Amino acid sequence: MCGIAGFFDIASRAIRPDAKAIAARQIAAIRYRGPDAYGLHLGPGLALGHARLAIIDTSRTANQPMRDATGDLALVFNGEIYNFATLRRELETRGHAFRTRSDTEVILEGYRAWGPEVATRLSGMFAIALHDGERDRLVLMRDRLGKKPLAFATVGSTFVFGSEIKAVLAFPGMTRTADLAAIDAYLTYQYVPHEMSAFSGVGKLPPAHVGVLERGGTLKLERYWSLPEPSVAKPSPDAEVKAELITRLEAATRARLVSDVPLGAFLSGGVDSSAVVAMMARATSQPVRTFSIGFDEASHDERRYARMVAERYGTRHEEIEVTPDAAAIVEDLAYHFDEPFADASAVPTYYVSKAARAHVTVVLTGDGGDECFLGYERYLALRRLEAVERLPIAVKAAARVVTALPNAVDRVQLLRRMRRIAATIGAARSRRYGALIAYFDDTMKRQVYGPALSPFLGQSQLDRLEPWLTATRSFPLAAAWADVHTYLPDDLLAKVDIASMASSIECRSPFLDHELMEWASRLPEAQRFPGSVPKGLLKSALEPHLPRELLYRPKMGFAAPIDGWIDGALRERIDDALLGARATARGLFNRPSVAALLRRHRAGERQGYRIWALLMLELWFRQWIDPADPFEEPAARRVASRFSEPIPV
Numbered sequence: 001m002c003g004i005a006g007f008f009d010i011a012s013r014a015i016r017p018d019a020k021a022i023a024a025r026q027i028a029a030i031r032y033r034g035p036d037a038y039g040l041h042l043g044p045g046l047a048l049g050h051a052r053l054a055i056i057d058t059s060r061t062a063n064q065p066m067r068d069a070t071g072d073l074a075l076v077f078n079g080e081i082y083n084f085a086t087l088r089r090e091l092e093t094r095g096h097a098f099r100t101r102s103d104t105e106v107i108l109e110g111y112r113a114w115g116p117e118v119a120t121r122l123s124g125m126f127a128i129a130l131h132d133g134e135r136d137r138l139v140l141m142r143d144r145l146g147k148k149p150l151a152f153a154t155v156g157s158t159f160v161f162g163s164e165i166k167a168v169l170a171f172p173g174m175t176r177t178a179d180l181a182a183i184d185a186y187l188t189y190q191y192v193p194h195e196m197s198a199f200s201g202v203g204k205l206p207p208a209h210v211g212v213l214e215r216g217g218t219l220k221l222e223r224y225w226s227l228p229e230p231s232v233a234k235p236s237p238d239a240e241v242k243a244e245l246i247t248r249l250e251a252a253t254r255a256r257l258v259s260d261v262p263l264g265a266f267l268s269g270g271v272d273s274s275a276v277v278a279m280m281a282r283a284t285s286q287p288v289r290t291f292s293i294g295f296d297e298a299s300h301d302e303r304r305y306a307r308m309v310a311e312r313y314g315t316r317h318e319e320i321e322v323t324p325d326a327a328a329i330v331e332d333l334a335y336h337f338d339e340p341f342a343d344a345s346a347v348p349t350y351y352v353s354k355a356a357r358a359h360v361t362v363v364l365t366g367d368g369g370d371e372c373f374l375g376y377e378r379y380l381a382l383r384r385l386e387a388v389e390r391l392p393i394a395v396k397a398a399a400r401v402v403t404a405l406p407n408a409v410d411r412v413q414l415l416r417r418m419r420r421i422a423a424t425i426g427a428a429r430s431r432r433y434g435a436l437i438a439y440f441d442d443t444m445k446r447q448v449y450g451p452a453l454s455p456f457l458g459q460s461q462l463d464r465l466e467p468w469l470t471a472t473r474s475f476p477l478a479a480a481w482a483d484v485h486t487y488l489p490d491d492l493l494a495k496v497d498i499a500s501m502a503s504s505i506e507c508r509s510p511f512l513d514h515e516l517m518e519w520a521s522r523l524p525e526a527q528r529f530p531g532s533v534p535k536g537l538l539k540s541a542l543e544p545h546l547p548r549e550l551l552y553r554p555k556m557g558f559a560a561p562i563d564g565w566i567d568g569a570l571r572e573r574i575d576d577a578l579l580g581a582r583a584t585a586r587g588l589f590n591r592p593s594v595a596a597l598l599r600r601h602r603a604g605e606r607q608g609y610r611i612w613a614l615l616m617l618e619l620w621f622r623q624w625i626d627p628a629d630p631f632e633e634p635a636a637r638r639v640a641s642r643f644s645e646p647i648p649v
Contacts, residue, residue, distance in 0.1 A: 003163035004076040004129055006048040008138045010216060011157035048076045068108045072133040077104050078163050079126035079148045082255040087121060116210045119224050127163055138213040144225045144514045146207030146489030153202045159213055165202055165338040178625050184453060187440040188461040190342035190613055191491045198339040207489050227484055227517060230477040233524040242541035252513035253279035261361040264289030266352055269305030271551060272366025276510055278545040281313040289360055290315040293352040295561050305550045320355040334619040336502045342613035343491050347560040349499040357503040367492055368511030371484050372520040374528045375535035377555060378436045379476040386475050429469040433479055434462040439613050448594060452587040477525050563608040577618040
């Protein structure tokens with residue numbers, strides 16, 4: 001496990017010694033306890049805490065909090081800097097000396113050279129907190145895509161921050177109150193957007209931002225990077241583009257192989273993770289360690305395709321067949337995720353991370369490939385919707401679109417969503433896209449919301465997508481642009497970071513290389529997405545490296561068989577959680593409407609993704625809002641905790 005935490009007294013007065021010691025111990029220890037957990041008091045009203053998952057320079061000299069040679073700067077840092085060796089050489093030519101081989105010290109010396117603008121020079125994933133003693137200010141930095149989280153709150157005159165919200169909640173005097181506007185957003189998207197927090201008074205540093213906090217001031221945020229806006233671009237020759245794509249992807253993969261600890265890859269059997277394994281095999285002479293997970297349900301099992309890649313590249317392949325303890329996993333997820341989170345693919349990610357940790361500490365993943373190269377089936381639906389809107393008889397055209405859609409894992413669900421989106425023809429783009437992605441759309445909310453949430457019925461959380469969706473004339477490009485700024489950081493990257501770090505696994509994705517993403521964003525839609533083949537450019541470029549059967553099969557997605565759990569192991573738990581007195585007393589939902597939703601599901605009209613969202617929300621309330629002391633990990637009640645030693649502060 002790895003993370004940062006700390007506090008900074010804005011009013012420039014010392015916190016009481018007893019409160020300071022307790023707070024420093026708590027914020028450093030909630031998840032980050034262990035032999036490499038450290039705290040550091042730097043003066044009146046200031047403390048930094050860190051627990052290290054040592055990846056580069058595993059010696060104790062590279063532990064954190066780390067100070068520079070002058071003693072003016074102190075830093076805690078979660079993540080990895082992939083270009084640290086290049087930056088180190090540049091800094092050495094400027095006269096900077098180094099005491100360690102770590103990327104942490106490169107950030108410190110880089111700040112001495114360039115100040116907060118050091119963030120623009122870092123290639124990697126990071127959440128950084130740096131105290132500048134000379135200027136008496138705290139500087140926070142988060143990576144471009146939002147791979148590493150950083151939460152904060154102000155408690156009285158004290159600014160508190162941490163890699164997890166639970167670290168912030170542990171600070172003395174911090175209250176735990178649900179922000180119902182964020183709950184409304186969660187029910188739309190299955191996650192809480194980074195502009196919000198499920199807890200009143202807690203904020204999150206946005207991706208690609210630096211925050212500077214002076215004594216006596218407020219946090220000032222500044223964006224330091226943006227992905228180029230989508231535009232109509234001229235195509236280059238296909239052969240040249242495909243060759244450059246492979247060159248760039250291999251370079252991004254090679255940069256992520258730097259590690260002083262064992263390294264492997266998650267291999268789902270999909271195009272993106274298979275591409276990463278292929279690039280890893282090209283970049284190293286040693287067999288790649290790969291890990292796949294499968295379920296009994298054939299509709300959710302991709303191991304056959306993972307084996308194709310493993311055999312082709314001679315990987316040291318591990319397969320894990322999961323028959324999850326569904327009742328236990330939902331409790332674990334409610335604890336680890338801090339906020340309500342309904343993406344059920346967190347389940348296989350959590351399990352495969354636990355299995356991989358027995359063999360490796362770092363894994364490469366395929367996250368980001370769909371956003372880079374237009375891989376989602378919904379982008380194809382939007383392309384066809386654009387054609388519908390140009391026809392005079394919209395309803396007839398909509399029927400043609402529905403019947404022409406490609407096969408999908410759940411064709412019935414996709415057709416149902418297409419009927420919903422056909423009904424939005426002529427509406428704002430956010431409503432049309434919302435018909436494809438929303439868990440509870442505005443109509444459904446009017447049916448299920450109770451008195452506590454009914455004040456939010458006069459507005460739509462989908463409106464927050466409109467600025468992204470109107471950035472370009474092409475609807476598929478605009479949707480991908482929106483996903484990069486919303487779904488990618490707040491769902492996919494949050495899922496992978498939290499589910500993997502719970503097992504002390506670090507995940508790296510070559511597709512999230514910002515230079516690769518910038519290059520891909522400048523390619524024309526027709527080249528990235530030729531004809532009716534989502535991610536067609538990437539698939540075509542990979543034909544020499546991966547089997548065609550794998551490349552051109554229907555997209556399955558990395559999901560869990562939650563319908564079976566809802567009907568089986570979780571049935572009684574769901575009835576209690578959604579229809580019991582405890583949930584009813586919250587006033588969030590109309591109980592008869594929720595009961596009707598369950599009946600529809602059990603009658604065969606699958607509503608599993610909505611029921612899962614309601615279940616995870618109720619369990620979040622029970623874990624984080626209801627109890628006096630919510631910080632005990634559920635697993636700790638079943639197994640003796642390995643984190644029992646006091647934290648040095």
